[in-house]
Amino acid sequence: MIPSFFLMSRPRLTLHGILARYHFGVTLLAVTLAWIAILLAGMTALKSYAHQNLDMAAQLASYGVEPGLVFNDQAAIQEAIDPLIRKDGIARIRVLNSLGNPLLDRRSTTTDPAPFMTQMLLPTAVHAPIFHNGLELGGVQVWGDSSAVMRFAKLGLLTGLACLALTIVGSMALARRIDRDLVQPLSDMALLAHDVRLHRHFEKRVQPVGVAELDRLGGDINALLEELQGWQIGMEHERAQLAHQAMHDPLTTLPNRTAFDEHLRQRIAMAQTAGGQHASFALIFIDADNFKQANDQYGHAMGDHVLIELSRRIHDATKDQDFAARLGGDEFVIILDKLDSDFSVDQFSAQLKTSVGRPIPLPGKGLYDATISVGFAFYPADGTSASDLLTAADAAMYADKFSRKI
Numbered sequence: 001m002i003p004s005f006f007l008m009s010r011p012r013l014t015l016h017g018i019l020a021r022y023h024f025g026v027t028l029l030a031v032t033l034a035w036i037a038i039l040l041a042g043m044t045a046l047k048s049y050a051h052q053n054l055d056m057a058a059q060l061a062s063y064g065v066e067p068g069l070v071f072n073d074q075a076a077i078q079e080a081i082d083p084l085i086r087k088d089g090i091a092r093i094r095v096l097n098s099l100g101n102p103l104l105d106r107r108s109t110t111t112d113p114a115p116f117m118t119q120m121l122l123p124t125a126v127h128a129p130i131f132h133n134g135l136e137l138g139g140v141q142v143w144g145d146s147s148a149v150m151r152f153a154k155l156g157l158l159t160g161l162a163c164l165a166l167t168i169v170g171s172m173a174l175a176r177r178i179d180r181d182l183v184q185p186l187s188d189m190a191l192l193a194h195d196v197r198l199h200r201h202f203e204k205r206v207q208p209v210g211v212a213e214l215d216r217l218g219g220d221i222n223a224l225l226e227e228l229q230g231w232q233i234g235m236e237h238e239r240a241q242l243a244h245q246a247m248h249d250p251l252t253t254l255p256n257r258t259a260f261d262e263h264l265r266q267r268i269a270m271a272q273t274a275g276g277q278h279a280s281f282a283l284i285f286i287d288a289d290n291f292k293q294a295n296d297q298y299g300h301a302m303g304d305h306v307l308i309e310l311s312r313r314i315h316d317a318t319k320d321q322d323f324a325a326r327l328g329g330d331e332f333v334i335i336l337d338k339l340d341s342d343f344s345v346d347q348f349s350a351q352l353k354t355s356v357g358r359p360i361p362l363p364g365k366g367l368y369d370a371t372i373s374v375g376f377a378f379y380p381a382d383g384t385s386a387s388d389l390l391t392a393a394d395a396a397m398y399a400d401k402f403s404r405k406i
Contacts, residue, residue: 056242
């Protein structure tokens with residue numbers, strides 16, 4: 001039994017003290033959970049976007065180094081890699097040949113601010129294979145670093161400490177108004193943080209409240225959410241740019257080989273399932289006859305000018321539902337959709353050669369006599385797979401080219 005004198009000597013807790021203590025504890029817990037939830041949500045989102053950006057960078061690098069691997073041009077490979085290695089968040093890029101041996105290994109000159117964060121969030125490299133005409137030439141490996149994550153972590157830590165400081169000051173002054181002025185606003189913040197963490201709704205904001213300290217706390221959380229939303233928008237924009245670059249030829253802006261392969265795959269799948277107007281289509285293979293000679297004679301700058309003009313004319317010769325792409329070098333393709341019953345290969349080929357094959361003015365160099373060879377392949381008559389159609393159209397193009405040489 002506890003002696004009565006001991007009970008009498010202990011100081012009694014006041015109701016105000018109990019409310020203040022519990023209020024402080026509840027407030028501290030709620031704000032800490034809200035801060036941790038938002039910080040974790042931001043870190044998770046940054047990790048996801050960092051991985052996506054590494055994937056995009058690897059795809060872009062694989063497309064950029066493909067010509068260098070095809071022609072075994074080390075300088076071209078290095079020139080394709082140099083702009084990427086300077087991007088923020090990329091620590092290392094390695095190009096491998098078909099045997100898995102490294103051809104080029106570049107590291108960023110920027111020091112990783114937190115290697116342990118990199119090991120935790122980006123422990124492995126992203127790998128993108130390099131294909132040319134269906135053959136795997138090698139691959140590209142891309143490693144990331146923790147620069148973007150550490151910026152967010154530092155800001156999150158400072159903001160969290162500021163929020164905790166404001167909470168302590170506010171809890172001491174507002175203990176008696178806990179139900180109306182404190183618990184509900186904190187509950188709203190916790191629900192918002194929970195929603196942000198689960199659904200990535202960074203556009204949501206804490207509503208203004210009557211308590212000055214909590215209103216400032218809401219402002220700090222809103223500032224953090226605005227930062228996260230800005231990073232999210234920026235990363236989505238960068239990802240969209242990388243996706244566009246990965247699917248388009250940088251010189252002519254036409255879709256590239258990767259985009260063509262995907263479009264042809266989808267078109268074959270549509271023809272196999274849709275039927276009707278979509279049951280057949282034509283694949284046209286186009287090759288400039290004397291481009292190499294003009295490129296050697298006038299230089300690469302004039303060669304690029306010719307390719308850009310040829311691409312524009314080929315694009316202008318197609319309809320809205322058709323698809324035109326540059327495969328590489330002086331090779332182009334067109335997928336003609338919704339063929340009419342009276343479609344004539346000879347008539348379309350003549351129209352295409354007339355519209356594309358007009359002389360191209362070269363600045364200060366005279367005129368380039370543009371002529372093209374054209375080969376047709378029809379689905380399903382000439383093949384039901386992408387490789388069969390490309391082989392048939394390529395063979396038809398060479399037949400057209402040789403027929404004019406004889």
